[in-house]
Amino acid sequence: MDQLLAIRVFIRIADARSFAKAADSLNIPRSSVSKLLQDLEQHLGTKLVERSTRSFTITQAGEVYREQALNLLAGLDEMDLTARQTRASPHGRLRVDIGSSLANLVIIPALAQFRARYPDLELMLGVSDRPADLIGDGVDCVIRGGALPDSSLIARHLCNADFVTCATPDYLSSFGSPAHPQELEQNHRTIRYFFSNTGKTLPLHFAKDSERYEVNGQPGISVSESTALTEAVLTGMGIGQIFSFSARAHIAAGRLVPILKEWTPPSHPLQLVYPAARHPSAKLRVFIDWAVELFSKENFKN
Structure with a gap:
């Protein structure tokens, strides 16, 4: 039995x-996951997981062992990091999930720079506005x-x-x-x-100053993806609020017109998030350092 792999498998099972x-997050067959857990439990002489067709529970011994x-x-990862400091660059696969507007307009245009800096890293970019299950989906950060x-x-x-409230010239001409x-x-x-x-x-x-106002009326259309939201506003179907970095080029080209400029939507904090239980790898x-540097150079203000 590869005890280290079996331990990693057990932790991933417990977290997910x-x-x-x-199995999917570790890229190994599902049958191997079951076998490694069984071998680990036999080696320890105790059950780590109680499972049936309808239930799944980590035992008390399993929680302590986890x-x-x-x-x-964490100690092994720190040892590996120290040993790898002589390498030219970090290596391996990194899974990052990000919303569509940020991916298409901020991250992807700068990826050539990231690849040039870290050529041994394989970056898997999951692009979706749907919240990711960091542990269950094996995502390193979002x-x-x-x-x-x-x-x-x-x-x-x-x-x-920042957000900007805007519409097309044709919409404003009509309404x-x-x-x-x-x-x-x-x-x-x-x-x-x-x-x-x-x-x-x-x-x-x-x-506006100390005033706050919310529009909760029935929308003409709603979408669940930020790039699609911008595209929907560009069709002239109505007024929307989109990220200023998404709207900037369309406003400059005259395709969108900012409105209600004195009534500014609250700004939106953007964060890089990763599990607290996961020791940050090299x-x-x-x-993280590259993302912080990149976002500090971008203009996210109106």
Whole structure:
């Protein structure tokens, strides 16, 4: 038995609560996952996982063993990092998940620079606005906006991104340009974002000095992906709020017109997030440093 691999398999099973997800994230056959866990339990002389067709539970002994094993693997990773410092660059596969607008307009245009700096790294870029299961899906880190959903995650703040309220010239010619957010509830069509995991539609938010206003009326159309939201506004179907870095080129070309400029939507914090229980590897550390550097150079303000 490869005890080190068996320990890693057990930790991934315990974190993902799934043999299938553990196998997929480690890129090994599912039958090997079951066999390695069985061999580890026989070696230890105790059950680490209680499982049946309908239930899955980590035993008390398994929880204790998992915590000790995490400390052991963190120490091994630190040893590996020290040994690899003589290498020209980090290597291996790195899985990063990111929303579509940030991927298409910020990360992907700069990837050639990242590849030139770290040619031995294989970057897997998962592009979706749907929240990722970092542990279950084997994701090293995600770049997302908003508050942390889980206290077991660590976040590195990247920037605050502004939104702009806008519409096409044709739409404004047909329906007029609103002078107050309240007009959006009655006289205009809106295009809004909804969360695919909950179905909740995000209101349009406005702030002017100490005043706050939300538009919660029935939207004409809602989409669950940030690039598609920009495209929907560009069709002239209504008024929407999109990231300023997404709107900037369209505004400069005259395809979109910013409106309600005195009523600014609150800015959105963007963060790089990774599991607290996972010791940052050398490859994750260099990506974090590169992302912080990249986002510091981009203009996310109106």
